[in-house]
Amino acid sequence: MTQNIGVKKEHKARRIMLRILLTFAILILLLLLFLIFSYFHLKGFFTTPRREDDRGRLYYMEYTGNYDSPFVTFIFDKLKPVRDGGCSVFYTASTDGGYRTGRNYDLAHKDKSGNTTGLNLVIRSNPEGRYSSIGVSDIAMLSRIGLDYSEGALDKGKLTDVLLALSPYICVDGINEKGLSASVLALDIKEGETAVFQAEEGKDPVIITELLRQILDNCASVDEAVELAKNRNLINTFGADYHLFVTDDSGKSAALEWRYNTLVVTYTDIITNFYVSSEDAEDCYRDGKLKEAYIPPTDNPGNYKFGYGHGYERFKKIMSVKAENAEKGTLTMSNSEIMELLESVSQEYTGALTSLTQYSAIYDNSNRCVDICVNPDYSTVYHYEL
Numbered sequence: 129m130t131q132n133i134g135v136k137k138e139h140k141a142r143r144i145m146l147r148i149l150l151t152f153a154i155l156i157l158l159l160l161l162f163l164i165f166s167y168f169h170l171k172g173f174f175t176t177p178r179r180e181d182d183r184g185r186l187y188y189m190e191y192t193g194n195y196d197s198p199f200v201t202f203i204f205d206k207l208k209p210v211r212d213g214g215c216s217v218f219y220t221a222s223t224d225g226g227y228r229t230g231r232n233y234d235l236a237h238k239d240k241s242g243n244t245t246g247l248n249l250v251i252r253s254n255p256e257g258r259y260s261s262i263g264v265s266d267i268a269m270l271s272r273i274g275l276d277y278s279e280g281a282l283d284k285g286k287l288t289d290v291l292l293a294l295s296p297y298i299c300v301d302g303i304n305e306k307g308l309s310a311s312v313l314a315l316d317i318k319e320g321e322t323a324v325f326q327a328e329e330g331k332d333p334v335i336i337t338e339l340l341r342q343i344l345d346n347c348a349s350v351d352e353a354v355e356l357a358k359n360r361n362l363i364n365t366f367g368a369d370y371h372l373f374v375t376d377d378s379g380k381s382a383a384l385e386w387r388y389n390t391l392v393v394t395y396t397d398i399i400t401n402f403y404v405s406s407e408d409a410e411d412c413y414r415d416g417k418l419k420e421a422y423i424p425p426t427d428n429p430g431n432y433k434f435g436y437g438h439g440y441e442r443f444k445k446i447m448s449v450k451a452e453n454a455e456k457g458t459l460t461m462s463n464s465e466i467m468e469l470l471e472s473v474s475q476e477y478t479g480a481l482t483s484l485t486q487y488s489a490i491y492d493n494s495n496r497c498v499d500i501c502v503n504p505d506y507s508t509v510y511h512y513e514l
Contacts, residue, residue, distance in 0.1 A: 170193075170199055170200070170293040171290055172192075172193060173191065173193025173194075173195070173200070173293045174189050174190065174191045174193065174251075174292055175190045175192065176189070177189045177249060177282040177289075179280075179283060180502075180510055181502050181503065181505075181508070183502075183503060184247075184279045184280030184282070184283060185245075185247060185248060185502050185503055186248050186250070186487065186500065186510065187247075187248070187249045187250070187267075188249070188251075188252075188512070189249060189251060189252075190251075191251050191252065191253040193293070194255065194256070195253070195255070195293070195297065196255075199293070200293050200297075203291070203293070204297045207273055207294070208335055208365045209269040209272040209365075210335055210337050210365045210368075213233065213234055213235030213266075213300070213312075213481075213482055214232075214234030214235065214313075214401055214438075214480075214481075215231070215232055215233055215235075215312075215313040215314065215400065215439075215482075216231075216232045216234070216313075216399075216400045216439065216442045216443070216470070217232070217301075217313065217373045217398070217399060217400075218397055218399075218446050218469075219375045219397045220397070220450065220460070220461045220466065221379070221460045222462065222466075222492075223460045223461065223462045225494075227307075227375070227376075227378075227379060227493040227494055228461070228466055228490055228492055229309045229373075229375045229381075229490070229491040230466045230467075230469060230470050230488075230490055231311050231470070231489045231490075232470050232475075232485050232487075232489075233264070233266070233300055233485065233486045233487050233488075233489070234475050234482055234485050235481070235482065235486060236481055236482070236484040237268040237271065237278070237484075237486075239276070239278035239279070240276060240278070244477050244484055245268065245278040246268055246279060246484075246486040246487075246503075247266070247267040247268040247278060247279055247281055247282070248264055248265070248267065248268075248487055248502065249265045249267045249282070249292070249295055250262065250264055250500070250510075250512055251264070251295055251302075252512065252514070255345060258345040258346060259305050259308075259347075259348070260304065260305045260514055261302050261304040261305065261345070262302055262497075262512050262514055263299030263302025263303075263344060264301055264302065264487070264489065265295040265300070266300050266486070267282070267292070267295065270288075275288050275291070297338055297341055299340060299341060299344070300312045300337065301489065301491070302340070302344050302491075303344075303492075303496060303497075303498060304344045304345070304347075304348075304496075305496055305514050306347075306348035306349070306377075306496075307348075307376055307377030307496055308343065308344065308347050308349060308352075308353065308374065308376050309374070309375045309376070309491040309493055310340045310343050310344060310373065310375075312336050312337060312370050312371075312372060313371055313373060313399060313401055314368065314370055314482055315370055315371055315385070315403060316436060316437045317367070317368075318408070321387075321388075323364035323368060323369045324362050324363070324364055324369055324387070324389055325362075325363050325364060325389065326360075326361035326362050326363065326386065327361060331359055331361040332360055332361065333360070333361045333362075333363050334360045334362060335362070335363060335364070335365050336365075336370040336372065339357060339360055339362060339372065340372065343372075343374065348376070349376045349378065350374050350375065350376045350378075350380040351380075353374045353382075353384075354382065354384065354393050357372070357391055358391060362386050362391075369386070369387075371384060371385040371386075371399065371403070371404075372384040377494050381395065381397050382394065382395050383396050383399045385405045385406075387405065392405040393405075397450070398447055398450075399443075400437075400440070400442045401438050401482065402434055402435045402436060402443075403435030403436055405435070406435045408434075408435055408436040442475075445472060445473050446469060449469050449472075463499065466490050467488060467490060467501065467506060467509075470488040471504070474488060486502070487503075487504060488500070488501045488504050495513075496514045497511065497512060497513040497514065498511075499511050
């Protein structure tokens with residue numbers, strides 16, 4: 129009798145184990161089916177990237193799907209791979225009567241062998257009910273989550289390339305069909321301060337590249353971009369801080385900064401990597417020298433004051449060229465002059481994270497197009513239109 133009870137218990141235990149294994153197998157199968165569905169679903173969101181340059185640091189693709197898809201936004205919300213970079217950007221009237229935004233994107237990526245690298249993707253998107261745009265995504269940022277995204281990586285057709293579905297949300301600059309351009313630049317965090325993390329009730333939280341995407345999608349002017357930014361809570365990624373430079377085709381340009389968790393708008397035509405909305409006396413008096421510059425607000429021109437951060441020399445070089453042009457009686461610049469100025473403030477790798485210019489771009493606010501020099505090789509210009 130005791131033996132029969134023992135056998136029954138053993139059979140029952142086996143049945144329970146089989147049920148557990150069967151349930152586990154079903155869950156694994158469902159997960160695999162979900163992943164397969166997600167993979168092919170997301171792969172249909174964009175065209176195959178086309179390599180543009182010899183080194184494989186610049187690619188082009190068209191985004192044909194809806195990047196507001198829950199599949200895309202869920203993955204991006206979990207990863208948020210954005211990191212800080214250097215950069216310089218300025219706004220100028222052009223010789224053809226329009227306006228241009230000159231932009232250097234500086235960030236020193238490394239591959240697995242420790243060599244400097246880069247992987248930049250030009251994206252053309254036309255979302256339903258929103259403005260079409262061209263933007264540049266720093267795909268090498270995906271290396272932050274352990275993936276190998278260095279130069280030439282998009283030639284290989286890896287399974288993980290499905291993450292290119294996130295690319296509209298990691299654009300670091302761009303322009304839309306209304307001539308509104310936006311660029312992200314890094315800022316230093318002063319000792320004793322913390323990176324921005326707004327938490328106002330009733331406002332959606334966004335990181336800086338999400339805000340840039342929303343501005344390109346929905347704003348036709350600097351004023352509209354400012355209003356949109358006022359209605360968002362900006363939060364940081366990896367403890368980094370940024371400011372946003374927005375320009376339009378009316379002659380207006382502005383820096384959006386969030387120091388002390390407060391949005392401040394400064395109407396300026398140049399920014400690099402220091403706060404233009406606040407002064408830090410100890411930083412202005414570096415090396416015993418007073419550093420001064422000029423920022424013309426749209427309503428009442430006054431004096432630039434260098435705030436906390438870096439990039440002063442690049443700022444001064446851009447400012448001096450614009451000042452020399454003004455003294456000559458011209459406030460306009462041709463595309464070649466803009467690119468020459470961008471080249472003069474481009475950065476070679478020094479070991480600093482914010483050194484190494486990945487590309488120089490001229491966003492044509494009036495004609496809704498962009499010219500890009502990558503690596504940087506200023507003998508070759510890649511042109512993209514909306």
